[in-house]
Amino acid sequence: MEQQYLVLRKHIEEICPISDMEWQYIYPFFTHKKLKKHQFLVQKGQPVSCEYFVIKGLLKAYAIDGEGKEHILQFAMEYYWTSDFQAFQTQTPATLFIDCIEDSEFFCLGKEGREQLCQEMPKMANFFRIKSHYGYIALQQRILSMLTETAEVRYNNLLKKLPHLVQRVPKKLLASYLGVTRETLSRFKG
């Protein structure tokens, strides 16, 4: 468990170094949580109390449309943050589901906790600022790739960029993430 907290500290220090004393202040804001494969972290209609930093495992965040089809918004593995951020931020019921593709573990941060951290520790405000900004840029890139590239090209780029993720995820889920059917994905490459 000590070990796992160190992972979080290291993650924060990649953006802004902190002293031992600061860390003593920070870490109690986070609680630890463990789930098994197929269990839900977030469910549509339920309140979303936390955002989650993944220390182990793999999850998918997705919406279900009118025909019951699953559309994957995000995969979250080690060192990723995940939640239904929209619901978390506005404290409204979730519109997404998030469940475990593998047994997983997280650190959880509540809304009050995050705001208190940001108000009382400028370093943490900067940490979240920079994280959000990187996240924003990454999503812009993803939208651009959805507009400019075919699903086949996006699939090949995913293979290049995140081979470790692709290995761990069934192809039908990758298809859902890329926005095509599993049959279409299956007809790719050569």
Place this chain on the structure above:
Amino acid sequence: MEQQYLVLRKHIEEICPISDMEWQYIYPFFTHKKLKKHQFLVQKGQPVSCEYFVIKGLLKAYAIDGEGKEHILQFAMEYYWTSDFQAFQTQTPATLFIDCIEDSEFFCLGKEGREQLCQEMPKMANFFRIKSHYGYIALQQRILSMLTETAEVRYNNLLKKLPHLVQRVPKKLLASYLGVTRETLSRFKG
């Protein structure tokens, strides 16, 4: 010009109120800029020195693919921020173009300026943190809509949500933003 600075102050204060003294410190970080219709704010291959807060007018940020086709990532009108954030953040050449659909005016903030503001004024770090976070959520919603909804539904939602924007933008640009051809968009609705 006084007037225009007030627009920026009001925009900041929607998220975090500031004193007159703080404002005196903040506003000199911003410079003013004006462009006419069809002029470029950002061009592919060029360095991106600023992020821009639009006070007047309307712009489009887009990429051009291998076949010379334009794919619109973002429209930016009054009170929107725009830039090639990826290039700005990493100080690499732009991959996007941004040009004016109408005569436009902006406040410009350089990278050093932004970091200095954030380091020396926790309130501004919080402002940008919250702005980025909202932006991140909005892009997640857009990705989700691209995955779950048809272009026709997305078009109708755009009409409902931003009727004022839709009026000002030629339909062929909306088509590019939605990810379909102008012919397809033209066959929608009635």
Place this chain on the structure above:
DNA sequence: CGCGCGATTGAGTAATTTCAAATCTAGTGG
């Protein structure tokens, strides 16, 4: 008045989806 741009319409083509069936694979219990 006519030019030029944007929007629309039509017809043929290409790509994706849908539905169905066959195959493959990993994990389970005997």
Place this chain on the structure above:
DNA sequence: CCACTAGATTTGAAATTACTCAATCGCGCG
């Protein structure tokens, strides 16, 4: 170690959807 099953993947063929290319229409501006 093997057979069995559930889930995942692949393949085929028909139906649907969007795209391309071409032509036409409409309107505002000079």
